[in-house]
Amino acid sequence: MKVIACYSMKGGVGKTATSVNIAYWAAKSGLKTLLIDLDPQGASSFYFRVKPSKKQWGERFFQAYEALLKHIKASDFENLDIIPAHLSFRNFDSLLSGLKKRESRLKRILKGFNKDYDLVILDCPPSISHLSESIFIASDIVLVPVIPTTLSERTYEQLLDFFKEHKYPKTHITSFFSMVQSQKSLHKATIEGMSQRYKTFLKTTIPYSADIEKMGEHKAPVDVFAKSKPANLAYSELWKEIAKLIKS
Amino acid sequence: MNHLPSTLTWPLKVVTCSNDILLSLQVKFTTDVCPPAESVHQFYDDFDSHLWRSDHLLCKSAKTDFQLYQNDQLIDTIKTARPVQFWWHFSEGLLRSKLKKLTGLRAILPIASLDLLKTSFLLRNCDQKIVVRGSFTQVIGGSATHCYLTLEPLRGYQKEFDRAVNIIQASVLDSVNDFGLKFLLLSTNSLPAQNKLPEKISIDKTMEIERAVRVMAVAMLNEAQRNVEGVISDIDTEFLHHYRVGFRKVRSLLALLKKALPVTMIAHLRAELSIIAGKTNKLRDLDVFLLEQERYRLMLPVGFENGLDELYKLINSQRKREKNAVATYLASEAYQTRISVCLQALAEEPMFETTLAAKPVLAVVKKLLLKRYQKMLSMSRAINKQTTDEEIHQLRIEFKKLRYLIEFFVDLFPKKRVHKLLAEIKKVQTVLGDFNDYCVQIDFLTAYMDHSKIELTKALSGLIAILHQKLIEQRITAEAALVTFFTEEMTIEFNLQYGAESMEKVGESV
Ligand SMILES: Nc1ncnc2c1ncn2[C@@H]1O[C@H](COP(=O)(O)OP(=O)(O)O)[C@@H](O)[C@H]1O
Ligand SMILES: [Mg+2]
Numbered sequence: 001m002k003v004i005a006c007y008s009m010k011g012g013v014g015k016t017a018t019s020v021n022i023a024y025w026a027a028k029s030g031l032k033t034l035l036i037d038l039d040p041q042g043a044s045s046f047y048f049r050v051k052p053s054k055k056q057w058g059e060r061f062f063q064a065y066e067a068l069l070k071h072i073k074a075s076d077f078e079n080l081d082i083i084p085a086h087l088s089f090r091n092f093d094s095l096l097s098g099l100k101k102r103e104s105r106l107k108r109i110l111k112g113f114n115k116d117y118d119l120v121i122l123d124c125p126p127s128i129s130h131l132s133e134s135i136f137i138a139s140d141i142v143l144v145p146v147i148p149t150t151l152s153e154r155t156y157e158q159l160l161d162f163f164k165e166h167k168y169p170k171t172h173i174t175s176f177f178s179m180v181q182s183q184k185s186l187h188k189a190t191i192e193g194m195s196q197r198y199k200t201f202l203k204t205t206i207p208y209s210a211d212i213e214k215m216g217e218h219k220a221p222v223d224v225f226a227k228s229k230p231a232n233l234a235y236s237e238l239w240k241e242i243a244k245l246i247k248s
Numbered sequence: 249m250n251h252l253p254s255t256l257t258w259p260l261k262v263v264t265c266s267n268d269i270l271l272s273l274q275v276k277f278t279t280d281v282c283p284p285a286e287s288v289h290q291f292y293d294d295f296d297s298h299l300w301r302s303d304h305l306l307c308k309s310a311k312t313d314f315q316l317y318q319n320d321q322l323i324d325t326i327k328t329a330r331p332v333q334f335w336w337h338f339s340e341g342l343l344r345s346k347l348k349k350l351t352g353l354r355a356i357l358p359i360a361s362l363d364l365l366k367t368s369f370l371l372r373n374c375d376q377k378i379v380v381r382g383s384f385t386q387v388i389g390g391s392a393t394h395c396y397l398t399l400e401p402l403r404g405y406q407k408e409f410d411r412a413v414n415i416i417q418a419s420v421l422d423s424v425n426d427f428g429l430k431f432l433l434l435s436t437n438s439l440p441a442q443n444k445l446p447e448k449i450s451i452d453k454t455m456e457i458e459r460a461v462r463v464m465a466v467a468m469l470n471e472a473q474r475n476v477e478g479v480i481s482d483i484d485t486e487f488l489h490h491y492r493v494g495f496r497k498v499r500s501l502l503a504l505l506k507k508a509l510p511v512t513m514i515a516h517l518r519a520e521l522s523i524i525a526g527k528t529n530k531l532r533d534l535d536v537f538l539l540e541q542e543r544y545r546l547m548l549p550v551g552f553e554n555g556l557d558e559l560y561k562l563i564n565s566q567r568k569r570e571k572n573a574v575a576t577y578l579a580s581e582a583y584q585t586r587i588s589v590c591l592q593a594l595a596e597e598p599m600f601e602t603t604l605a606a607k608p609v610l611a612v613v614k615k616l617l618l619k620r621y622q623k624m625l626s627m628s629r630a631i632n633k634q635t636t637d638e639e640i641h642q643l644r645i646e647f648k649k650l651r652y653l654i655e656f657f658v659d660l661f662p663k664k665r666v667h668k669l670l671a672e673i674k675k676v677q678t679v680l681g682d683f684n685d686y687c688v689q690i691d692f693l694t695a696y697m698d699h700s701k702i703e704l705t706k707a708l709s710g711l712i713a714i715l716h717q718k719l720i721e722q723r724i725t726a727e728a729a730l731v732t733f734f735t736e737e738m739t740i741e742f743n744l745q746y747g748a749e750s751m752e753k754v755g756e757s758v
Contacts, residue, residue, distance in 0.1 A: 049377035050404075073404030076378040081403060219376070 002246050003110055003120045005139040009155055011126040014145040014178035016043040017212050018238075019123035022143075024221035025239035027080035031118040034072070037085035038092070038135075039125040045084035048075045049219050058088025059095065062105045065112025076220075081117075089125075096130040103130075107138035119246070128162060136168050141245060145178035145206070148190035156194070170200075174245065176238060177205040204238040207231055253409060255400040257427035258420035263395040266384045269419050270369065276411055277371035277379070284367040289429065291361065294354035295478060295487070297443045302350055305429055306343075316343045320428035332356065334484070353539070355484035360438040362429070363388040371412060379408035387432050394435065396427065442474075453610035453660050457508040458598040460609045461501060464656060465594045468498045473587065479528075480575045485535045488574075492532055495525045500652045504616065510601040513593055520590055524583070531574050533692055534567040548710050555707025559696060562704075613657045614746040620650050621742045628730045637687060637719075640726060644680035647673060665745065672733060679722070679729040686719040 004022070006015040016039070023035040023044075037044045042052060050073045060067040072081050096102040110120055124135055136142060144159065146152050156175070163170050175198070181187050195201050206212075209231035211222055218225045222232045260266065270279055292306040292314075293299045299306055305317040314332070316324045324343040332338060333355045335347035347356070364387050371380040381400040386393065397420055401409035424431065433439055449467045451460045472494025478487030499521050506514050538560070545556060577583055600606045624646045631639065651673045658666055693708050693715070 049375045051375060051377075071404070074402035 001110075001114045001117055001120065002141070003122065003139045004141045004143055004242065004246075005122040005124055005135045006145070007122075007124045007132065007135060007139075007142050008144050008146075009126055009128050009159060010152070013126075013147055013152075014206060014212075015039075015126070016047070016123050017215065018143065018145055018178070018206070018235075019121050020044050020047045020215065021221050021223070021235035022239050022242065023080055023121045024077060024223060025236055026119050026121070026243070027075075027077055028223075029239070029243065031079065032116065033080050033119045033121065034083065034113060034117045035075075035080065035121045035123065036068075036083045037123050038089060038131070039123055040085055040087050040090040041125070042085035042087075044123040045082060047215055047219055047221070048082050050075070050082050050084045052084040052086040056086070056088045058086055058091055061089070061092070062095065062099060062102075062109060065109045068109065068112075092131045093127075093129045096134065103133050103137050106134040110138055133166070136163070136166075136172065139172060141174050141242070142172050143242070144173060144175040144200075146175050146194070146201075147179045148177050148187045148194065150186075150190065153190065153194060156198075160198075173200050174202060174242070175200050176202040179208040180205045181208045202238065202241045204234060204241055206234050206238065252403055253401050253406065255398060256413065256423045257396050257398040258416070258423045260384075260395045260397055261419055261421055263386070263393060265419055266367065266395065266397070269384075269397060269416055272415050272419075273371060273412060276415065277373065277408075278376065280370040280372065282368045284365050287364050287366070289362045289364065291359050291429075291433065291438075292356045293359045293443070294351045294356055295442060295475075295483075296354060297359075298350045298352075298354065299347075300439070300443050303430075304346065304350060305433075306347070306356065307429065314338070314343060316346060317429060318346075320426070320430055352486075353484060354486050357483065359440050359443070360433055362432055362436065362438060364432075371408070373408065378402065379405040380412050382412070385432075387436060392436055396424070398427065451609055451657065451659065454608045456598060456600070456606045457505065457609050457612045458600060458602075458605035461505050461508045462594050462596070462598060465498050465501055466591060468494055468501065469587070469591055469594070472498070476578050480578055482571055482575070485539065488528060488532060488535065492525065492528055495521060497652060497656075499525065500649055501656060504649060504653055505612070507602050507604045508612070509605070510599050517590055517593060520586055524586060527577050528574055531567070531570045533688075534563055534570055537563055537689075537692060538567065544711060547714050548707060552707045552710055555703035555705070555710075558701065558704045559707055562696065609657065610660050613653065613660065617650070617653060618742055618746040620646065620653065621739075621746075624650065625734055625739065628734050631727060631730065637683075637723070640680065640723070641684055641687070643730070644677070644684055647677045647680060651677060661745070665741075669741070669745075672738070676729045676733045679726050683719070683722040683726045686715050686722055690715050690719065 006019040006022070008015055019035060019037075023033050027033040035044060035048075045052060053071055057067065057071065068083055071083050073084060074080075075082050096105065099105060113120060122135060122139065124132065144156070146156055160170065160173070163173060177187075177191055177194075180191070191205070207230060209229070211226040211229045211231040214225065215222060222229070222235060226232050260269075270281065273279055287309050290308045292308065303319050305320075306314060307317065308314050312327050312329060314326050314328060315322055316326075324341055324346070326338050326341055326343045328338060330337065334353075335344055335351055335356070338344040338347065364385060366383055366385050368381070368383040370378045371382065373379045379402060381402065383398045384395060385398065386395045397416060399409065399412055399416070424435075449463055451464070472491050475487040475491035475494070478484070479491055499518065502509070502514060502518055502521070506518075509517075541560065545553075548556065598605060604612060624643065627639075627643050627646065631643070651670065654661070654666060654670055654673070658670075690712055693712050697705055697708055699705055
């Protein structure tokens with residue numbers, strides 16, 4: 001079983017859009033996939049039409065994997081299950097700070113899914129915190145969407161530094177350009193520059209596209225309602241690249 | 249993972265009420281109904297139902313796709329363009345290798361068909377999330393039309409599933425287990441008679457021996473007769489093989505226990521059965537040789553192909569002729585009459601004319617087994633380097649009879665011990681059988697020697713030389729196998745199993 005975290009310190013960069021579509025393609029390729037929505041806002045759960053349970057169960061999240069099992073919901077797609085987010089997830093950070101061995105908590109919990117799933121995808125909230133630390137330790141790949149702007153480059157640098165500082169293996173970081181507007185010269189230049197400076201970028205870029213925005217309206221992955229559009233193709237390609245990484 | 253309730257399937261109370269069921273579900277759910285999909289499933293198996301008996305189903309649905317199911321799970325699909333009859337007609341893959349293992353030399357025949365009309369639907373909640381999947385399956389096959397409703401729960405939506413089950417409850421009968429193709433074949437009575445195991449004849453250990461022999465002989469003859477149609481249509485070579493095995497068994501039974509039946513009757517029966525059995529000898533020899541074709545080709549180095557081709561051409565055309573002769577004979581009135589006369593004679597009530605006839609089966613068989621064993625033991629002790637091959641063959645025949653005798657009455661003996669003994673016998677028999685095969689093959693090939701055909705004779709000489717070498721080696725193996733079999737322990741075992749008990753005055757007549 002592999003774990004992929006869609007992560008960025010920043011909000012609104014396309015983490016959720018990526019989690020949803022990558023999970024969809026992974027399941028479609030035959031991998032038993034579990035998407036865990038860690039962001040209390042619950043956007044990826046919403047895209048799959050899955051409502052969170054009414055129980056305030058966030059407190060039990062890090063206790064044992066059995067607690068998570070009860071909250072698994074089948075998606076509308078074969079091989080894809082979801083653990084929807086709950087508002088109580090917003091307390092994860094203070095919850096973790098009170099726990100022993102907090103860095104490896106998430107990893108230990110996820111191990112429980114080893115038998116049932118081939119792939120776990122974590123849709124992460126934007127922050128650098130106790131939670132993100134345990135996410136970094138639990139994940140085989142930390143997938144970082146980067147909007148190609150100058151500001152993003154600085155944020156990205158900070159993340160790399162953070163990894164270095166904490167001695168997380170940097171190879172875990174894999175990134176790709178998100179919301180790319182290729183007609184903007186700034187985007188083009190940033191992509192060129194960053195791809196050269198960092199060897200962590202995948203070849204596929206995700207374009208800025210109205211079809212991706214429409215996910216909210218359709219409450220479904222892009223493939224369901226915009227099959228032949230470039231944005232859909234881009235996610236499918238992105239998954240293929242990631243699938244190769246997982247295999248190796 | 250925590251368990252998910254299993255998918256449930258119910259027969260509908262009224263075959264045509266699927267629309268009403270959907271309407272009632274719409275009170276609580278949004279329904280999405282897919283257009284119905286029709287599929288005709290043609291099922292295949294061999295005459296021995298090897299696939300069915302090992303929980304496999306071979307089925308063809310679209311025009312050219314064969315699908316293999318194991319325990320109702322699809323395990324492989326193969327496309328074929330040409331018509332297929334044997335495993336080797338399929339292209340490489342799991343399906344082919346499974347068929348090879350399960351059906352061997354048997355032809356694959358259509359056995360049943362099902363016409364399915366499946367209508368899938370989804371139940372959604374107010375968020376338009378799918379919460380239950382369902383389908384109606386209407387099946388037309390064999391003698392009836394049935395309609396089933398299946399509901400499949402989704403993880404995390406147990407409540408919705410329970411609610412749906414509640415709603416449909418009034419329209420369905422009790423739920424069924426193991427719904428699938430196998431279930432449908434059974435419930436529509438689509439399977440041919442051959443799929444049902446033949447009724448096992450039960451012999452009680454106290455039954456009079458004459459009665460037992462009659463009952464068994466009739467069953468064996470009937471079993472052999474089941475193959476006649478297949479031999480005539482020449483579907484595969486196993487029909488003839490099984491036909492002959494059947495006859496061999498009856499003849500063995502009657503020979504071993506000849507003293508259990510009236511003298512005149514037994515003489516007539518044995519003569520009749522011997523005539524019938526003789527009619528198919530040649531065809532079986534030719535079949536065996538053709539089946540071994542690959543092995544023979546591998547024996548000879550390059551340069552002999554032409555001779556072999558010539559030989560096989562000859563044998564193929566002989567086989568065609570021989571097969572027609574056998575088919576004509578088996579379809580003839582003369583044959584039919586002969587067989588029914590035998591069957592009628594055997595089916596009569598016992599007459600108890602001989603002293604043995606009324607003795608209990610178990611005692612008679614035990615005594616006979618011991619007697620045969622001792623005879624074989626002394627035969628085998630007499631074997632040395634100077635013994636002729638003919639004498640080894642005699643011993644092989646004795647082994648075969650011994651094995652048949654045990655197998656015929658296997659249910660009368662303690663299971664574990666008797667099977668262990670059978671396994672030992674089988675080992676020796678295989679070795680002796682191979683020895684015999686080499687002799688038979690050499691004789692068979694020698695008959696084709698023809699000095700006007702140089703290439704042919706060259707190939708034949710090559711094969712005969714190799715077979716002769718193997719024969720010499722096999723003779724040594726055979727002698728060793730006999731020594732391994734006839735141990736002191738074996739003699740003790742026979743005495744213990746079949747001798748010890750006082751022979752309740754079975755008499756010396758066996
Ligand atoms: N490639 C894209 N093109 C256009 N809009 C996008 C794209 N990716 C995401 N969005 C939109 O941007 C918003 C934020 O994206 P989201 O995936 O939720 O980001 P994050 O999870 O990083 O906060 C959403 O409204 C989403 O529909
Ligand atoms: Mg998000």
